[in-house]
Amino acid sequence: MKFTLRTRGETFDLMFPSGISLLEFLQSQEIPVNAACGGKGTCTKCRCKVEKGFLPISVADRKAFNESELASGWRLSCQARPRTSLSAFLPGSENLRLKPRVVEFTDLSTTAPKSARLVCDLGSTGVVVAVIDGTSGKLLVESHLLNKQIPFGADVMTRLESAQRKGTEPLRKALFDTFRICLKSLDEAFKGGLAEKLVDRKLYVSGNSVMTSFLAALSIEELAVAPFQPASTDENRFEWEGYEIVTLPLLGGFVGGDTFAGIAALLDRQAPTPWMLVDIGTNTEIVSFDGEKMFFSSAPAGPAFEGGNITHGMRAEMGAISQATYSRESGWKLTTIGDDVAKGICGSGLMDVLAQAVAGGVITEDGYVPDGQVRLTEDIFLTADDVREFQLAKSATRTAIDLMIDRAGVSPNKIYLAGTFAQHLDLKSVRAIGLLPNDIESEAIGNASLTGVILRAISPESEIEKVKSEIDTKKIAIELALQDDFQDRFVRNLNFPKDAS
Numbered sequence: 492m493k494f495t496l497r498t499r500g501e502t503f504d505l506m507f508p509s510g511i512s513l514l515e516f517l518q519s520q521e522i523p524v525n526a527a528c529g530g531k532g533t534c535t536k537c538r539c540k541v542e543k544g545f546l547p548i549s550v551a552d553r554k555a556f557n558e559s560e561l562a563s564g565w566r567l568s569c570q571a572r573p574r575t576s577l578s579a580f581l582p583g584s585e586n587l588r589l590k591p592r593v594v595e596f597t598d599l600s601t602t603a604p605k606s607a608r609l610v611c612d613l614g615s616t617g618v619v620v621a622v623i624d625g626t627s628g629k630l631l632v633e634s635h636l637l638n639k640q641i642p643f644g645a646d647v648m649t650r651l652e653s654a655q656r657k658g659t660e661p662l663r664k665a666l667f668d669t670f671r672i673c674l675k676s677l678d679e680a681f682k683g684g685l686a687e688k689l690v691d692r693k694l695y696v697s698g699n700s701v702m703t704s705f706l707a708a709l710s711i712e713e714l715a716v717a718p719f720q721p722a723s724t725d726e727n728r729f730e731w732e733g734y735e736i737v738t739l740p741l742l743g744g745f746v747g748g749d750t751f752a753g754i755a756a757l758l759d760r761q762a763p764t765p766w767m768l769v770d771i772g773t774n775t776e777i778v779s780f781d782g783e784k785m786f787f788s789s790a791p792a793g794p795a796f797e798g799g800n801i802t803h804g805m806r807a808e809m810g811a812i813s814q815a816t817y818s819r820e821s822g823w824k825l826t827t828i829g830d831d832v833a834k835g836i837c838g839s840g841l842m843d844v845l846a847q848a849v850a851g852g853v854i855t856e857d858g859y860v861p862d863g864q865v866r867l868t869e870d871i872f873l874t875a876d877d878v879r880e881f882q883l884a885k886s887a888t889r890t891a892i893d894l895m896i897d898r899a900g901v902s903p904n905k906i907y908l909a910g911t912f913a914q915h916l917d918l919k920s921v922r923a924i925g926l927l928p929n930d931i932e933s934e935a936i937g938n939a940s941l942t943g944v945i946l947r948a949i950s951p952e953s954e955i956e957k958v959k960s961e962i963d964t965k966k967i968a969i970e971l972a973l974q975d976d977f978q979d980r981f982v983r984n985l986n987f988p989k990d991a992s
């Protein structure tokens with residue numbers, strides 16, 4: 492069957508095999524589709540509009556679209572199984588084919604031969620491959636790209652489900668495709684001379700347990716089902732296209748190499764104990780260290796913090812509402828990334844909007860939306876379901892923090908927030924909505940995963956062994972969902988604090 496696809500200024504003429512969904516076909520063609528729920532028909536992000544031909548209406552379509560949208564051809568591509576030739580428009584396609592964003596920190600022409608090293612922060616959403624000075628660890632140039640696994644699902648659970656259905660190979664290939672594009676852009680930054688600047692052909696990678704397992708071809712059998720354990724927590728080394736890839740060790744469960752890197756970064760800066768490290772994301776990872784015992788755990792928050800499963804949610808890209816204030820008199824004042832026309836709301840904007848909406852009485856403390864919607868612009872609004880989705884993510888994270896403080900038996904001096912996402916949050920809003928405790932100081936420490944993997948790359952093996960053995964001997968896993976008071980706390984934390992402002 493012939494399939495013509497129109498998306499963001501590009502038109503593709505493709506041959507469509509029978510028996511698979513439109514989403515599966517687009518993924519097989521490496522056409523990026525936002526499939527936040529991994530094809531379950533619940534997130535509505537994979538919507539497409541039939542322009543010519545016929546697609547039957549599925550049960551999930553009826554829930555996702557109203558009558559007039561269905562009549563104009565809107566369908567969910569994950570539910571669509573075309574039986575005739577078709578032309579369709581795909582608005583939600585994320586242009587993952589775009590070149591990476593390259594940031595140069597120095598005049599690269601002055602880099603001495605055999606002086607640099609390669610490191611990577613392999614996030615579920617964003618990937619950074621960087622060239623650093625091999626001795627000082629100073630960043631020379633970074634290449635940022637969205638993880639090419641995104642079309643397989645917004646978070647690690649949906650990607651694991653995809654791997655269980657279709658095998659891990661497509662997900663592993665997506666990671667290598669991401670690396671290849673980033674490395675090419677870095678080579679271009681060195682005018683084709685990257686290889687001669689490198690001390691060796693090693694690429695040190697810090698990634699969560701799922702990313703590391705896919706990358707190192709570890710079995711995901713036990714990671715995909717409770718109690719969610721990776722096949723190995725050791726450092727992995729393997730060859731790939733002339734590089735030796737070295738992955739950071741994992742702590743266990745979903746607490747992976749990125750958290751190992753974060754701990755290494757805090758130990759290196761001799762952060763006064765007791766401290767807590769929190770990496771807020773689709774899967775929030777938490778470590779609490781009192782100098783003797785290192786408790787660690789993770790909380791599946793889902794994609795709401797990244798705008799996933801939110802009607803007008805989007806990633807922190809041009810046009811995303813990133814800041815907001817509200818007053819009864821003047822209504823909403825919104826700031827968008829790049830001062831562009833508002834296209835949606837990203838995670839930091841969402842926190843501002845909710846903090847302001849609760850303070851302004853637009854939403855009640857228990858998350859009830861009296862008007863049914865929080866309208867920010869003519870086209871962009873939050874629904875009651877969106878607020879609920881956010882409450883679930885917020886409560887999962889806050890409950891995890893509270894339980895970790897409780898089980899560790901000591902309140903941290905400071906909560907260190909890892910990750911670039913946390914760097915863009917207004918901590919006042921974050922506290923106002925109750926995501927973080929009000930009475931504990933917090934500090935955003937930027938991309939601790941990258942800082943830690945840089946330490947790994949430039950430190951002698953003995954130093955790394957010391958950190959690893961310190962973590963190994965002190966670490967204690969906390970299974971949050973098995974704690975007696977988890978459910979009570981979770982329900983309590985769904986509410987927004989009384990004094991949100």
Ligand code: FES
Binds near residue numbers: 526528530531532568
């Ligand atoms: S609704 Fe199709 S991927 Fe989520």
